[in-house]
Amino acid sequence: MPVYFYWGEDDFAIEKAIALVRDRILDPLWTSFNYTVLPPDLPDAPIQGLNQVMTPPFGTGGRLVWLANTTLCQQSSENVLSELERTLPVIPENSYLLLTSSHKPDERLKSTKILKKFAEFKEFSLIPPWKTELLMQSVSQAAQTVGVKLTQSSVEMLADAVGNNTRLLYSELEKLRLYAEGSNQPLDTEAVAQLVRNTTQNSLQLAATIRIGDTARALGILIDLINACEPPLRIVATLIGQFRTWLWVKLMVESGERNSQVIAKAAEIGNPNRIYYLQKEIQYVSVQQLIASLPILLDLEVSLKQGVSEMSTLQTKVIELCQVYQRT
Structure with missing residues (x-):
């Protein structure tokens, strides 16, 4: 296909994929003539991109037009829609259109539906930290x-x-x-x-420390994570995922389920062999404690998204979580 749409949060993986496309299509001697990058803040970038991709390449190799960080699959005008319908079916041989976005294309939009007919879509999402x-x-x-x-x-x-x-x-x-x-x-x-740097602390270790109610160590790990520039929302996402997994496993086990494959499917765990270790981790944790953790974590996520003081809020919620798991 002469049209590619790469999207997702893994910007480094997208950069590598773009480099492969660029090296495959362009002749290094003619790159300055045949390679165009159109940033999102450029007025009428989609129209300019569609016009340029219709120009056959100069010299040898192909032509590549890149609409970087485009919002075409989030919003688009009638004028752009008309140009898409007119241009995409007749892009010349050896001319290629590349679109990239950090956001998932909105399947409801007409622009996305048009692109789906002619473009190769590829997702570059980050692996959830708890997987x-x-x-x-x-x-x-x-x-x-x-x-x-x-x-x-x-x-x-x-x-x-x-x-x-x-x-x-x-x-x-x-x-x-x-x-x-x-x-x-x-x-x-x-x-x-x-x-390798940062081999001592990560968000999963923070979850494990909270699970045993060790407040002092949990706060120390939290400080290390923030000092290592770990995004607070990513920390919270990992914690939510880990506690959710523990809760599912605990519920299944207490309901009498012993088949690790059934438990793994319910908890969305790829490797059933991991169930044995998860059961060991939550052996001394109750369902009530795990359930009590989730509202605290969700409240933390909402607070961070509303722009509260990150460090103090994280510390407060980590203390609350540890108190849930402290044995009396």
């Missing part, structure tokens, strides 16, 4: 791409360190590649611990 199996799979795939050999323990440690930050993952892997240059041995956890 550890997918994070480890992402680390393994990225390590293979970069050319770094890791032990399974190293993969787990790196996944804990970088979470779903794809840009940081590739940055750390490049560091590890340089360190291991000339060696065919997989890097162990000692090497990862020495070279």
